[in-house]
Amino acid sequence: MTNGLTCTWRPLDESTAGVAIVGDLEFATAGVLLRLIIDRLAGHPGVREVRLDCGEIGFCDSSGLSELVKVHRAVVGTGRRLHLDNRQPALDRLLILTGTARYLTGEAADSRALRDS
Amino acid sequence: MADRARTARATPVDGGREWAAAPIAALVADGSGVIRSLNEAARLLFPAAEPGRPLAGTVADWLAAAHGPDGVARGEVGAQSFAAHPIPHGDAVTWWLVDETDARSAREALAREQERTAFLSDASAALLGSLNLERCMEVAARLAAEHLADAALVLAPTHGGTFPAVTCVRGGEPTRSRLEIDPDELPGLGEALQGFPPVPSRWLDPDAAPRWVLPAGFGPVGSIVVTPLPGHGVPAGALVLLRRGDRESFTDQEELFARLFAARAGAAMSAARVFALQASITDTLMRELLPPTLEQLGGVEFAGRYRPARDGERIGGDFYDVHSAITADSGESLAVLGDVCGKGLDAAVLTGKIRTTLRALLPMAGDHHRLLDLLNRTLGHNEDARFVTLVLASARREGATVRLRVTSAGHPPPLIVRADGRVEEADTRGSLIGVLPEIESVSADVTLNPGETCLLYTDGIVEARGGPLGDAMFGEERLHQAVAECASMPADAVVERVQMLASQWIGRGTHDDMAVLAITAPRGQHLAAVGGHGRGRYTA
Numbered sequence: 001m002t003n004g005l006t007c008t009w010r011p012l013d014e015s016t017a018g019v020a021i022v023g024d025l026e027f028a029t030a031g032v033l034l035r036l037i038i039d040r041l042a043g044h045p046g047v048r049e050v051r052l053d054c055g056e057i058g059f060c061d062s063s064g065l066s067e068l069v070k071v072h073r074a075v076v077g078t079g080r081r082l083h084l085d086n087r088q089p090a091l092d093r094l095l096i097l098t099g100t101a102r103y104l105t106g107e108a109a110d111s112r113a114l115r116d117s
Numbered sequence: 118m119a120d121r122a123r124t125a126r127a128t129p130v131d132g133g134r135e136w137a138a139a140p141i142a143a144l145v146a147d148g149s150g151v152i153r154s155l156n157e158a159a160r161l162l163f164p165a166a167e168p169g170r171p172l173a174g175t176v177a178d179w180l181a182a183a184h185g186p187d188g189v190a191r192g193e194v195g196a197q198s199f200a201a202h203p204i205p206h207g208d209a210v211t212w213w214l215v216d217e218t219d220a221r222s223a224r225e226a227l228a229r230e231q232e233r234t235a236f237l238s239d240a241s242a243a244l245l246g247s248l249n250l251e252r253c254m255e256v257a258a259r260l261a262a263e264h265l266a267d268a269a270l271v272l273a274p275t276h277g278g279t280f281p282a283v284t285c286v287r288g289g290e291p292t293r294s295r296l297e298i299d300p301d302e303l304p305g306l307g308e309a310l311q312g313f314p315p316v317p318s319r320w321l322d323p324d325a326a327p328r329w330v331l332p333a334g335f336g337p338v339g340s341i342v343v344t345p346l347p348g349h350g351v352p353a354g355a356l357v358l359l360r361r362g363d364r365e366s367f368t369d370q371e372e373l374f375a376r377l378f379a380a381r382a383g384a385a386m387s388a389a390r391v392f393a394l395q396a397s398i399t400d401t402l403m404r405e406l407l408p409p410t411l412e413q414l415g416g417v418e419f420a421g422r423y424r425p426a427r428d429g430e431r432i433g434g435d436f437y438d439v440h441s442a443i444t445a446d447s448g449e450s451l452a453v454l455g456d457v458c459g460k461g462l463d464a465a466v467l468t469g470k471i472r473t474t475l476r477a478l479l480p481m482a483g484d485h486h487r488l489l490d491l492l493n494r495t496l497g498h499n500e501d502a503r504f505v506t507l508v509l510a511s512a513r514r515e516g517a518t519v520r521l522r523v524t525s526a527g528h529p530p531p532l533i534v535r536a537d538g539r540v541e542e543a544d545t546r547g548s549l550i551g552v553l554p555e556i557e558s559v560s561a562d563v564t565l566n567p568g569e570t571c572l573l574y575t576d577g578i579v580e581a582r583g584g585p586l587g588d589a590m591f592g593e594e595r596l597h598q599a600v601a602e603c604a605s606m607p608a609d610a611v612v613e614r615v616q617m618l619a620s621q622w623i624g625r626g627t628h629d630d631m632a633v634l635a636i637t638a639p640r641g642q643h644l645a646a647v648g649g650h651g652r653g654r655y656t657a
Contacts, residue, residue, distance in 0.1 A: 066458045070501075099557060
């Protein structure tokens with residue numbers, strides 16, 4: 001059932017990195033996205049913003065959401081900003097259902113999450 | 118000298134001094150079987166043999182019978198074995214008798230070793246075929262009785278004062294028992310059971326053996342050997358071997374062999390014991406994590422069903438609980454259904470924590486938001502970003518109806534099935550618990566009339582993949598349809614039907630944990646005042 005997961009890091013400009021996520025974010029693929037982000041952030045200290053391109057995310061279950069929370073911590077926790085671009089309706093529904101939309105999307109980095117970190 | 122003696126010669130050799138002193142026995146006999154001459158070695162071997170006397174009666178019978186020019190004859194003289202090589206010359210034959218005793222015993226020893234190795238290998242396979250200690254002891258006793266002795270007694274270390282034991286007489290069936298004994302009555306057994314390494318096997322006076330050692334009707338014992346069964350770091354037990362009076366006692370080799378067998382039996386028993394211990398620990402821990410059996414509480418029907426993601430496991434990340442009113446006057450029960458992210462044992466352990474925490478927070482059950490907030494702080498910010506989504510439902514019976522206060526924390530909203538088959542989503546929402554600095558929640562008030570049900574479910578149900586092509590999700594629509602058909606059903610029938618439909622949908626495919634909990638207002642029940650005071654009680 002698993003469609004696998006491919007995550008690709010691509011610098012957009014000097015201070016912005018894009019990450020394309022293609023496939024299912026779920027229990028079976030947990031860790032792939034987080035490892036990529038942590039590795040690349042360590043190698044690119046100049047990156048101030050990370051834009052996840054969520055347009056090609058297929059299925060996202062609770063483990064996938066947990067992964068996004070960890071990515072958020074890794075990015076925002078080091079003083080950067082995280083954006084979830086191109087969210088498809090399914091992902092938006094999940095973020096709204098779980099009450100994590102404000103926390104995970106760009107706006108959250110301005111208010112609650114920064115106060116927390 | 119020796120070289121010449123080994124060289125076959127076509128002429129009679131019956132005079133030379135060298136021949137007479139040859140270390141290999143040789144004798145010459147003519148065609149009619151009369152000895153013509155023999156050397157010193159042959160004289161030592163056959164004292165009665167003399168030139169001029171017949172072979173028959175003076176040399177070994179097998180040699181006399183074999184006399185002739187054809188082929189090598191083999192036989193024994195006293196304790197020695199010989200190969201007799203005939204060298205014909207004219208009508209006479211010279212017999213050279215080559216001593217083969219060492220070679221033969223080596224061959225026999227080799228065959229015996231091969232047999233034992235094969236037995237030990239078979240024994241290991243038989244012993245390791247089961248991780249059940251009792252079965253393992255039976256196999257050990259049977260093998261020992263068949264191959265090592267006339268009867269065998271296998272004892273496991275004491276368990277609550279008695280010793281699990283298996284006895285087997287050769288050719289019989291192993292019998293199990295629990296012996297209430299003092300092992301020190303049999304010298305060496307106490308030490309063997311305590312596993313003093315290495316305890317040598319001990320020869321025992323059979324008359325000194327206590328009666329419990331002997332199988333019923335075994336008869337007089339000739340010899341007894343006690344061998345420890347060494348385990349993995351801890352003693353696995355002891356093996357007692359018995360032989361009848363008319364059989365010779367154990368040789369050093371047999372005793373060594375018994376010890377080799379004991380090492381294998383001990384290892385197998387030890388593995389079975391460790392396995393049993395692990396299984397009982399797992400069982401005990403798992404019992405705490407299993408979902409409870411639900412029943413009617415305070416006039417409200419509750420029923421739950423749970424299926425873990427991995428077949429063969431009984432626990433996972435989904436859970437439900439129903440707590441009865443903690444304060445005497447509230448009469449309000451709290452139902453909880455939740456889903457911890459992840460699967461398997463890790464998820465189950467966090468599930469256990471959350472269920473315990475919720476139990477401790479029950480006094481706050483009147484205020485769902487406060488309860489969730491406290492739970493969020495308790496779990497808060499764990500390293501691996503594990504969270505839980507859950508639904509709280511406080512239920513109170515009022516007359517024929519059930520009043521519900523429902524709060525979702527990042528969880529799919531519960532479904533309300535009306536008596537006429539309409540399906541509504543409870544108007545509640547809230548954020549998940551465990552990773553956010555602050556949570557929000559909005560509760561919904563719901564009234565259930567008799568026969569109406571509020572169904573709490575985890576996303577394992579709607580996300581169950583299956584169907585005709587095996588890749589479609591069960592989905593919300595199918596769930597709505599399924600519960601619509603459950604109008605006016607008892608709670609237990611509702612959860613059974615939903616779980617069954619989802620399971621059928623999945624077929625053999627994979628799935629996440631699936632849990633459902635139904636809260637139903639019972640149909641056709643009456644308020645029965647008890648003792649004429651208080652709020653009364655509802656009977657099923």
